[in-house]
Amino acid sequence: MRFLKPFSFSIFFLAAFFFASTHEADVIVQNNCPYTVWAAAAGSNGGGKQLEPGEPWFITVPPGSTGSRIWARTNCIFDEAGRGKCETGDCDGLLECKGFEFSPVSSGCNSATRTRSIKCTADINGQCPNELKAPGGCNHPCTVFNTSEYCCNSGTCGPTNYSRFFKDRCPNAYSYPQDDATSTFTCPGGTNYMVVFCPRTTTLITNNMKVTYNLGHPNSKHFQPWFITVPPGSTGSRIWARTNCIFDEAGRGKCETGDCDGLLECKGYGSPPNTLIEYAFNQFNNMDFFDISLVDGFNVPVEFNAVSSGCNNGTRTRSIKCTADINQQCPVELRAPGGCNNACTVFQTDEYCCISGPSNCNSTNYSRFFKNRCPDAYSYSYDDQNSIFTYPGGTNYMVVFCPRTSTSTNLKTTYYLVCT
Structure with missing residues (x-):
């Protein structure tokens, strides 16, 4: 996966949320900037947090939340009481925001109806x-004029040269108050x-079991993610979970x-199963080519x-999983x-x-046991090629262990996450 060109400018994003579900939702706010960002949230559960590069912030949003916003603040100074000031996105001089921010911030939203992310990543400041x-x-x-x-104070208005400047560079985003309604996105409640x-370009790995797991440091907890950056052109790579480790x-x-090989930080592949x-x-x-095996x-x-573009396997656009x-x-x-x-592991x-190649290799009762329960996955070495999926190069990904749709009942254990 590729890095985008390092930003020499500030891109800031206002995410507007409306949660009508009866279920709360988890929101991960991640700072991938090479500098400190002071994240802010306002609405049904406001707040703020200083995020160093690579640091996440976890927010739980109550059901029925409306008019909620998330944004980044830059060049802030706060005292021990949480009072101070930010160059952009300041909210009444508070570290933990109670109201909406002051301009400038970019308008937009981040709740997708399509199986892709929405974004605003153009060099607008430059x-x-x-x-x-x-x-x-x-x-x-x-803000200026x-x-x-x-x-749009009179209730009706149209695009201007300025709104088109923003829209041409960030077509997913609202560029003026009465912009095209296709810039509003929806997801099922509880997402x-x-x-x-x-x-x-990043891969996010997260464990959804309500137990402690380990990522190479001792205090990783339930739902804490692991972010890895994979070099372009990587081949023969694997991600898997390890269990019951000491x-x-x-x-x-x-x-x-x-x-x-008894290592916390793996140098080679893991042992079955x-x-x-x-x-x-x-x-x-x-x-990019990938599969579940x-x-x-x-x-x-x-x-x-995928968290930044659509998946393509023939005509399908969705996640893949094995949750039986x-x-x-x-x-x-x-x-x-x-x-x-x-x-194969048992009978060899x-x-x-x-061993003799694809001409003498067919499905068996054992491979069908796996395939019937996890149709997305490879069940033997020369399984159906429809189990290979593709995305455009440079896509970001998320791997979830024990996704919330999982029906497994015997996994109250500690997980050790690996990428090689």
């Missing part, structure tokens, strides 16, 4: 018209969201499933999503502590391992 420029940002003409033409300042202070130990996400990036026609068996449910209760239903002869082995024969 290209801002002189009359709209402000320290650290680019004002809307309403305060006339009905730009502020979880992620807001990223200064987005880049490591010493030097990072040496052992895991019941997915163990990789383990559910795999496999990928190769920027390959033919600059496409059960060729090494199954240990935890997984889901794989495979461990509980595993045939007796394939069962292993903490998981369910593939038949050509019938199951396809």
Whole structure:
């Protein structure tokens, strides 16, 4: 995956949320900028937090929330009491905002009806018209001129050269108060969201089990994500979960499933059984290729999503997942502590391992056991090629262990997350 060109300018994003569901929603606010950002939220649950580069902020939004906003503030100074000032996005001099921000910030929203992200990533500050420029940002003409033409005070208004400046660069965003309604996006109630300042090509890995897991540091908790950046052209790469691990202070130990030579930070592949996400990036026609594989068996449910563009496998546009209760239903002869082995691991024969190549390799009762429960996944080495999925190169991804749709009931354990 590629990095976008490092930002020498500030891009700030106002996310407007309306939650009509009876279920609360989790929002991850992530700072990918190479500098400190003071994130802000206002509405049904306001607040604010200083975010260093790479640091996330987790917000739980009550059901029925309306008129809520999330934005970034820059060049802030606060005292110990949380009083101070920000160059952009300041909210009455408070670290934890109670009301909406002062301009300049970019208008927009971040609740998608389509299976892709929405974004505003253009170099607006660098290209801002002189009359709209402000320290650290680019004002809307309403802020500068305060006339009905730009502020729509009379109730009716149309696009202007200034609104088109913003719209041409950020077509997903609202550019004036009565802009095209297609800039409003919707999701089913109870959906979880992620807001990223200064987005880049990233893979987010998160564990949804309500237990502690480990990412290479000792205090990672439920729903805390792990962000990894994968170089362009990477091939033969895997992500998997390890379970029931014990490591010493030097990072040496052992895991019941997915163990990789007794190391906390893996240098090679894990031992079966383990559910795999496999990928190769920027390959033919600059496409990313990926799959879920059960060729090494199954240990935890997984889901794989793109968070910055659409997925393409023929005509499908969706996430892929393997969330069946495979461990509980595993045939007796394939069962292993903490998981369910593939038949190749157990019997080591050509019938199951396809040692002699694809001409003598077909599905078996064991491969069909996996395929029937996880149709997106590879169940043996030469399974249906429809289990390979593609995205455009440079897409960002999210891997979720134990997604909330999972039916597995035997996974009250500690997870150790791996990417090699």
